[in-house]
Amino acid sequence: MAEHNGKVVINKLEKTYLDGKGKPAFTAVKGIDLIIEDGEFMVLVGPSGCGKSTTLRMVAGLEDISEGTISIGDTVVNKLEPKDRGIAMVFQNYALYPHLSVFTNMAFSLQLSKVPKAEIKKRVDIAAEILGLSDMLERKPKALSGGQRQRVAVGRAIVRNPKVFLFDEPLSNLDAKMRVQMRTEISNLHERLGTTILYVTHDQVEAMTMGDRICVMNAGEIMQVADPLTLYKHPENMFVASFIGSPPMNLIHGKLKLDNDQAYFIENEGDTHPLGTIKLKGPSAQKAKEIGSRPVVLGIRPEHLYERSQHENEAEFTAPVSLAEPMGAETLLHMDMANHRLIGRIQNDRLFKRREEVTLYLHLDKCSFFDPTTEQVL
Numbered sequence: 001m002a003e004h005n006g007k008v009v010i011n012k013l014e015k016t017y018l019d020g021k022g023k024p025a026f027t028a029v030k031g032i033d034l035i036i037e038d039g040e041f042m043v044l045v046g047p048s049g050c051g052k053s054t055t056l057r058m059v060a061g062l063e064d065i066s067e068g069t070i071s072i073g074d075t076v077v078n079k080l081e082p083k084d085r086g087i088a089m090v091f092q093n094y095a096l097y098p099h100l101s102v103f104t105n106m107a108f109s110l111q112l113s114k115v116p117k118a119e120i121k122k123r124v125d126i127a128a129e130i131l132g133l134s135d136m137l138e139r140k141p142k143a144l145s146g147g148q149r150q151r152v153a154v155g156r157a158i159v160r161n162p163k164v165f166l167f168d169e170p171l172s173n174l175d176a177k178m179r180v181q182m183r184t185e186i187s188n189l190h191e192r193l194g195t196t197i198l199y200v201t202h203d204q205v206e207a208m209t210m211g212d213r214i215c216v217m218n219a220g221e222i223m224q225v226a227d228p229l230t231l232y233k234h235p236e237n238m239f240v241a242s243f244i245g246s247p248p249m250n251l252i253h254g255k256l257k258l259d260n261d262q263a264y265f266i267e268n269e270g271d272t273h274p275l276g277t278i279k280l281k282g283p284s285a286q287k288a289k290e291i292g293s294r295p296v297v298l299g300i301r302p303e304h305l306y307e308r309s310q311h312e313n314e315a316e317f318t319a320p321v322s323l324a325e326p327m328g329a330e331t332l333l334h335m336d337m338a339n340h341r342l343i344g345r346i347q348n349d350r351l352f353k354r355r356e357e358v359t360l361y362l363h364l365d366k367c368s369f370f371d372p373t374t375e376q377v378l
Contacts, residue, residue, distance in 0.1 A: 006196030
């Protein structure tokens with residue numbers, strides 16, 4: 001495979017769509033900055049309409065850039081045609097020619113570029129071997145499963161020896177089992193080729209399991225860029241805290257109070273099983289003393305709630321189960337509190353009943369505090 005120079009630098013990138021009178025109507029991407037290192041697997045993730053696919057399409061040259069620059073390697077590519085950018089794109093819908101064989105589908109772009117036949121065969125054979133398609137090269141797409149068709153689409157990208165692979169939600173049309181298999185295959189492909197990958201998905205599980213780093217987007221802005229564990233353990237704002245993780249982080253509104261060198265979290269008043277006042281100790285108390293007395297949002301992951309006491313710094317509470325979702329080795333417990341719902345991922349070997357009163361322990365050393373106004377971590 002070719003030597004790669006696939007570093008992508010996105011600088012103050014903006015995309016504004018105009019109305020029928022040529023006036024700005026909607027800004028989909030709002031001046032973002034992002035550096036993707038050569039050989040890195042970067043995932044853009046976020047809800048529908050966050051600007052991730054628009055960003056990918058601007059890198060690909062399929063959308064005009066309103067402001068800012070995009071560089072691939074040492075070249076600013078704003079004005080370059082897609083074919084001249086050193087990229088190869090894999091779409092959600094495969095985009096295969098139904099009347100052509102697997103071989104011809106994979107070779108088509110090379111044939112258009114007048115690449116010698118011997119070189120085309122060599123590249124297609126290599127890609128087919130990597131993707132397990134060697135015995136399917138004479139088949140038509142209709143004779144393939146969804147996963148096999150997606151592999152052909154990936155193979156068509158591989159043969160071009162690009163500097164950067166662009167994946168636009170490539171697994172959305174596959175069933176759950178096939179998505180897991182294809183996640184593994186794409187990750188293995190990246191490890192084998194070492195080519196830069198920019199991968200767009202709305203599925204945070206895909207993002208967490210595949211990316212070297214993840215760029216979380218919302219409303220056209222970047223919320224946080226970090227490796228998967230940093231996003232999970234140290235979200236910089238409430239959006240990332242609630243988007244990354246399944247189920248998402250519990251967010252509880254209240255206030256911190258410092259009194260005679262003691263620190264407390266006081267949940268906003270309610271009349272149905274509130275957490276009430278929690279005395280903080282250890283790391284959570286130190287955080288509270290640094291923050292000071294003020295309104296906050298306490299964040300705690302569902303897996304940091306336990307049915308049995310396990311840690312020194314815990315808050316104990318009792319609440320009725322509104323919904324129990326047995327998953328086998330664990331159960332997701334939904335509990336309606338005074339003014340919010342709390343979700344716990346409980347390791348257990350029993351079934352919970354609806355409206356059953358359950359006592360749980362909340363591990364406060366694992367908590368985060370957020371500003372309720374700015375939604376940034378404190």
